Amino acid sequence: MNRSELLEAIDKKYQAMGQDPDVHLSGLLHSEPMKYWDFIQVDALLGLQTKRTQLPDEMVFIMYHQINELLFKMVIWEMSQISHTENITPKKFEMHLMRISRYFDMLSNSFDIMSEGMEIEQYMKFRDTLTPASGFQSAQYRKIEIASTELINLIDYRYRKTIDKNTAYEYAFENMYWQVAGIDHKTGKKNKLMENFEEKYKNELIEWMKEYNKINLWSKFKELPKEHQKNTDLINAMRHYDHTVNINWVMHHYDAAAKYLDHGKVKAEATGGSDWHKYMHPKYQKRIFFPELWNAEELNNWGITNLGGYHKIL
Ligand code: HEM
Numbered sequence: 001m002n003r004s005e006l007l008e009a010i011d012k013k014y015q016a017m018g019q020d021p022d023v024h025l026s027g028l029l030h031s032e033p034m035k036y037w038d039f040i041q042v043d044a045l046l047g048l049q050t051k052r053t054q055l056p057d058e059m060v061f062i063m064y065h066q067i068n069e070l071l072f073k074m075v076i077w078e079m080s081q082i083s084h085t086e087n088i089t090p091k092k093f094e095m096h097l098m099r100i101s102r103y104f105d106m107l108s109n110s111f112d113i114m115s116e117g118m119e120i121e122q123y124m125k126f127r128d129t130l131t132p133a134s135g136f137q138s139a140q141y142r143k144i145e146i147a148s149t150e151l152i153n154l155i156d157y158r159y160r161k162t163i164d165k166n167t168a169y170e171y172a173f174e175n176m177y178w179q180v181a182g183i184d185h186k187t188g189k190k191n192k193l194m195e196n197f198e199e200k201y202k203n204e205l206i207e208w209m210k211e212y213n214k215i216n217l218w219s220k221f222k223e224l225p226k227e228h229q230k231n232t233d234l235i236n237a238m239r240h241y242d243h244t245v246n247i248n249w250v251m252h253h254y255d256a257a258a259k260y261l262d263h264g265k266v267k268a269e270a271t272g273g274s275d276w277h278k279y280m281h282p283k284y285q286k287r288i289f290f291p292e293l294w295n296a297e298e299l300n301n302w303g304i305t306n307l308g309g310y311h312k313i314l
Contacts, residue, residue, distance in 0.1 A: 111252035
């Protein structure tokens with residue numbers, strides 16, 4: 001666009017809003033030039049790290065969690081572009097999926113920041129100030145799961161037969177796989193971690209379930225014309241994503257937890273209070289977003305073999 005076309009477009013834009021274009025041009029003349037720190041909101045971002053103890057490694061713990069939450073937000077941003085695009089092409093679907101996978105690869109590959117980047121002695125002290133909080137209470141992680149697949153794949157295996165398309169969202173919510181971690185395994189009652197989480201997020205997550213019921217990644221995939229559902233690049237991107245979240249990330253998380261909670265003679269309890277070995281290791285719950293894209297052997301071996309590598313179908 002040349003100068004006069006630009007001015008004409010500006011004129012049109014503001015006239016359409018019932019605004020005087022000259023006032024806006026004058027505003028432009030007097031406005032401050034943009035600066036990096038204002039655009040990125042650096043001051044606000046760097047003002048969000050508040051330690052609760054005198055232990056320096058607590059800062060590593062807080063900031064790494066914040067980085068995770070930022071990346072979760074980036075993941076949700078990409079997912080929503082798949083979900084809210086009508087008649088999406090396989091190419092666009094795959095592009096966003098690969099962006100999402102790269103974010104999760106980044107999170108998986110950086111988990112050493114947790115396992116190697118803190119002193120066990122410090123962690124064992126500052127974690128006491130966190131109880132009963134846990135990353136388990138990350139609502140964004142739950143949103144990612146819900147927007148990835150049909151709800152049935154997130155329901156605790158024991159209750160899957162009691163759920164169908166007509167089941168109330170509230171009932172589904174009460175039987176999501178993660179409810180197991182919300183039970184104190186000694187008393188059998190809902191623990192404080194879960195009570196707090198539900199008080200803050202239950203309604204929001206139920207709304208999210210409704211929103212993504214028909215536009216989650218799996219439903220969008222099944223909606224594609226049959227020939228596109230056979231597109232190997234897209235299938236590989238779906239498998240890569242499933243594997244990255246439900247095996248790679250989960251295993252890196254498990255290993256970090258084991259390093260701290262299993263290190264002493266007396267095994268430590270999780271801050272949230274779950275039976276965490278069984279809860280976190282993928283071989284037990286076998287959480288899978290897209291089970292139809294894996295063969296019987298791969299499903300059986302989920303979380304047992306195939307840990308390091310995900311292989312492409314040809
Ligand atoms: C030393 C580091 C970490 C340890 C020891 C740890 C430990 C645990 C444990 C034991 C649980 C099971 C629930 C419970 O009883 O609390 C859990 C769940 C969870 N944590 Fe972590 N965690 C660590 C770092 C992180 C980080 C950096 C994140 C990123 C946000 C995170 C996110 C989560 C999520 C999303 C869950 C729920 C996962 C699920 O339901 O399968 N954790 N964590």
